[in-house]
Amino acid sequence: MRWFAPRLAISAGAWWLLAGLGLLLPLLGWALLSWSGWVDPVFLPGPSAVLARFWRWATEDELLADIAISTWRVVAGWALSAVIALPLGLAIGTWRGVQALLEPLTDFIRYMPAVAFIPLVMLWVGIDEGAKIAIIFIGTFFQMVLMVAEDVRRVPQAQIEAAQTMGASTLELVEKVILPSAKPALLDTLRVTMGWAWTYLVVAELVAANSGLGYAILKAQRFLQTDKIFAGILLIGLIGLAIDQLFRRLHRHAFPWLYLRS
Template identity: 65%
Template sequence: MLQSPDMLSSSLPGAATEVRMPVPETGPVWTVRGKLSPLIYRLIAVTSFLLLLSAWWGITGSGLVEPLFLPGPVAVVKQAYIWATQNDLLSDTAISVYRVLAGFLLSAVMAVPLGLYIGAFQPVRAFFEPLLEFSRYLPAVAFVPLVLLWAGIGEGSKIALIWIGTFFQMVLMVSDDVSRVPMSQIEAARTLGATNGEVLRKVLLRSSMPAMFDTMRMTLGFAWTYLVVAEMVAANSGLGYAILQAQRFLQTGKIFVGIIVIGLIGLLTDQGLRFLHRKLFPWTK
């Protein structure tokens, strides 16, 4: 049975017994790349939100800004209640979530295999990467007339715009995740007789899955940012549509409600994906 050097040294006659001090889980707060306990992390996070809310409340309560331009927290809460009870906030939220998830999942289904091949094979990278680098700088808003022409005014046009906003970024990020897999793992698989397909499935895909999961989490945020653009396209429901309608009628409180709801959904989704990442890939902690 092989032993580690530390075990061997302690087993030699006359060897001094090495005393190991326990490594603390947390250190000084301001240590570079230091760690915080979960409780302290949560307290600091809650404090940041409370400070933001306090500043908002203080500015609006001082009368320095007209409520038309910056309504107070109480006015926003009242508007949220009206929207929820009279104007069907839940339905608007549900349709927006559906559009975001549909566009995002369509992007993921296409981007993951393509990014895997781009990161694995240089000829594929040479063929696709310049096209993708060019395409990711094209503004999704500029595609609105073409999307209306190609997909009509139904749900397909909104999903297509969210796909345009997320796919090109996602595929390049996935290819970078695959490219960062250490070459030593590929060489070890080759030594054991692995074929190209086996290296692709059992080495590159599995090794890059934690990083790909983080990429999915980040690009889901991109999908939410393109929601308002997507719901500009002949929509009559959804959070983005409601925000645009509120802008036309100077309903600033409703605009704030829509923005806050999107932010809360994004925050909850992000924290849920973080938790799932820790459960699926515990070795990356």
């Protein structure tokens, strides 16, 4: 079938049809399973119950405030990671000496779970907003550094050697060859790590939070409000999907030549 031929382009209509099916089929399966009565609603509430809970959350509680504070925490932690990881990853990917000095340490730390740092973060930073941002930073920074370094290392050696042959200095090599060539991959790395940042939200809001989507999910768990847990998880997924699509649109706008059909 043409739609599933390897790397063969499909029309926009076919893409949206398949994307809609990919989203609707799991929703339909969920609805059928919950309505069948095979699973206790305490463990698997139906879509209608989750939608009703979401409406009550929006009209009776502080849903917009929860969305705003959680988005701020995620974006702040991710942005802080990016500000430091981009130049550091660029240096690791460009100079072998920097790679030997920093990459093993970064590889070592990235396997440490972010949740294990919560006691230290509370001790060093406190329990205010800085602590929550710090947890998201820890969860994304080390992976981002290594991904940026790998993006830089993928710049074709032939381009670097050609620039050196033409007398480019080290600064010119980085500024005019390596960075422009790596930019599309770097933007993709930022998009992927933004998704990771959202996965650390609930962990971050373990730290003395009294607002936010992750806090609401944890509070609902204590009172066995499964419908609100589902609503919070789905809402985080929808926000993440919207941000991901914005990144994809930015990528297409910034690098249109990558999307030209042959």
